[in-house]
Amino acid sequence: MRVVAKFGGTSLGSGDRVERAADSIADAVAAGHEISVVASAMGNTTDELLDDITFDADEPDRAEIVSMGERTSVRMLKAALAARGVDATFLEPGTTDWPIVTNERGEVDADATAAGVDRLVGRLGDTVPVITGFLAEDPQGNVTTLGRGGSDTTAVMLGRYLDADEVVIVTDVEGIMTGDPQVVEGARNVGRITVDELRNLSFRGAEVIAPSALSFKDDALDVRVIHYQHGDLLSGGTRIEGTFESMIDMRDSPLACLTVAGRAIRNRPGITSALSTALSDSDINVDAVASGMDSMTFYVDESVAERAENILHQEVIAVSELSSVTVTDDIAAIRVLGGELPNRPGVLCRIIDPLADRNINVIDIISSATSVAVFVSWADREPALDVVQNGFGS
Numbered sequence: 001m002r003v004v005a006k007f008g009g010t011s012l013g014s015g016d017r018v019e020r021a022a023d024s025i026a027d028a029v030a031a032g033h034e035i036s037v038v039a040s041a042m043g044n045t046t047d048e049l050l051d052d053i054t055f056d057a058d059e060p061d062r063a064e065i066v067s068m069g070e071r072t073s074v075r076m077l078k079a080a081l082a083a084r085g086v087d088a089t090f091l092e093p094g095t096t097d098w099p100i101v102t103n104e105r106g107e108v109d110a111d112a113t114a115a116g117v118d119r120l121v122g123r124l125g126d127t128v129p130v131i132t133g134f135l136a137e138d139p140q141g142n143v144t145t146l147g148r149g150g151s152d153t154t155a156v157m158l159g160r161y162l163d164a165d166e167v168v169i170v171t172d173v174e175g176i177m178t179g180d181p182q183v184v185e186g187a188r189n190v191g192r193i194t195v196d197e198l199r200n201l202s203f204r205g206a207e208v209i210a211p212s213a214l215s216f217k218d219d220a221l222d223v224r225v226i227h228y229q230h231g232d233l234l235s236g237g238t239r240i241e242g243t244f245e246s247m248i249d250m251r252d253s254p255l256a257c258l259t260v261a262g263r264a265i266r267n268r269p270g271i272t273s274a275l276s277t278a279l280s281d282s283d284i285n286v287d288a289v290a291s292g293m294d295s296m297t298f299y300v301d302e303s304v305a306e307r308a309e310n311i312l313h314q315e316v317i318a319v320s321e322l323s324s325v326t327v328t329d330d331i332a333a334i335r336v337l338g339g340e341l342p343n344r345p346g347v348l349c350r351i352i353d354p355l356a357d358r359n360i361n362v363i364d365i366i367s368s369a370t371s372v373a374v375f376v377s378w379a380d381r382e383p384a385l386d387v388v389q390n391g392f393g394s
Contacts, residue, residue, distance in 0.1 A: 001165040003028065003233065006038040006133060006155035010172035011228030012073050013043035020228065021170070022080035028233045029086055029128060035233075036158060037088075038133045039077055040151040041069025046134070063135075063143045067093065070132035070151075077130045088128040093135050093143045097123055099161075100136040100154060102144045108136070108157065117161035131158070149210020156213040159221050166222040168234075169209050174227040175238030176208055194242045215244055250385050251333040254378045255287055256305030257363065259297045260312055262322040266293055274319065278311050287333065288373055290366050297364065299375070302329055331363060332381035334388050337371045347372060350391040360384050 005028075007021050028035050040046075046069045053062060074090035081088040091097055099116030103109045120129065133151025136144045146153050152169060159167035174189050176198065181187040195214045208225055217223055219242070226237030265271045272289075275296060279286055284307065288299040300308050309327050316322040336351075348365065351374055355362055360383060364375040376384045 001234070002034045002036075002162060004036045004038060004155050004159040004162065004164050004167045005233050006151055006167065006169050007040060007073075007077070007228070008151065008169070008171045009040045009043050009045070009069075011170045012039060012041075012076070017228060018042075018076050018080050020231070022077060022084055022086075024170075024231055024233050025077075025081060025128065026084040026086050027231075031234075033234070035128055036162065036164070037077060037128060037130045038151055038155040038158065039070060039073040039130060040133050041066075042073050042076070045069035045072070060142055063145050066145065067132070067135050067143050070134055074130045074132050081128060081130070086128055087126060088130050089124065090130045090132075091120075092132045093137045094141070097129075098137060099131075100146075100157070102136045102138050102146075104139065106138075106144055108146070108153070109139075113157065114161045117158060121162065147212070149212060152210040152213035153216065156216045156221070156223060159223070160216050160218060164221060166224060166234075167217075168237075169223065169225045170228050170230075170233070171208065171225060172228060173208060173225070174230070175225045175236070190238050192239050192241055195240055195244055196242065198240055209240070214240070218243055247335075247337050248385075248389055249335045249337070250381060251287070251335075254302045254329065255299045255331040255333055255375070256302045256308070257297055257299055257328040257331050257375070258305065258308055258312055258325060259295050259328075260316060260322060260325045261295045262316075262319070264293055265296060265321055266291055268321050271319070271321070272296065275312060275315055278315050279308060282307065282311050284308050284311070288366050288375075290364055299331070299333065302331075305329060328363070330378035332376050332378045332384065333373055334376070334381070334385055335371060335373045336388060351388060354387045354391060355384060358383055358387060360387070 005025065011021055012018050025035055025037060046066050049066045049069060053065060071092050074092060078088045078090040097120045099113055099120045101109045101112035101116060131154065133154040134146055136146055138144050155167050155169065176190045176193050177187045178190060179187045195217060223240040224237050230236050260275060276286065279298065284300055284304050286298050286300055290297040305327055309325060312325045316325050351372065352362060360376055360380045362374060362376060366373045
């Protein structure tokens, strides 16, 4: 197999852990596998270096300073592999074979990086490359960084352009868990998870693998997360499946908007459950839900709006905190979903401002960490779709 193994800061946090990492690499090489290694800075080195920059340093100087963590790691790993009889070469920005390139905006230049990886493959032969994660070069050869989680990005990007069979992320957790084992009892490893599931967990605090890295994953590339104590790079942990789907989608039939008003209903336990259950028990699918301090809004297919109104009205009568239910018909829903959506500043402005310029009224916007749904009048659906496509199609 051709494998890219990325070792996080925790998995290289001490000499013993560097030795453990080198053992696992050496074992995989001895078994006949082709291994490329991506190394993060040891322990919390990057954060410590950033904390020590108490003066006014420009970006090129900051990048050079923080790069020292990764530069140290690759030298440590290369030396540990050499001590085990493994032919290894470390690569860092400035070396002839360096592959990771960013453009003038500081974003990964995919074409230049793919070409750099091709050159790297041709020159390395049987040597194990040990590559600094997180770091890149701009077109002028200056050191740049890939941002938080940049070592994950380096690893998955290399895996893709190397046509690797698998990328293994070695970290301090045994894959993806059903819950935080320090908080919940009985937390267990999840054997498989999709990139979309992991993306939503990651943007809500699960620090396992950077979502920006998974944007480089394709269907041909397996990605797996294992614990650094596991020892075997080629088994165990959690397998991450699928690819990010970036799309703009408009629902092909109109929705109805049912709004239930009440006195501070968001603070009344069980209201959401009672209203949703009442609709579910009558086989009415809810397309989206929005809530405020004194209202809850349910979007359902227009064909079931009258039945849904009667069902919710019964709940209004039964619950003293609820006051009334109203219905608005002929609503269109346009959704934006994309792996890089959370990293694009001004997402809502890129929807609201152009729609206002076209004199299109926005009925509602519902956003999550990784998607945005905008609701407009059915009559405005086509021009609204054009606006959204123009804003996110590039």
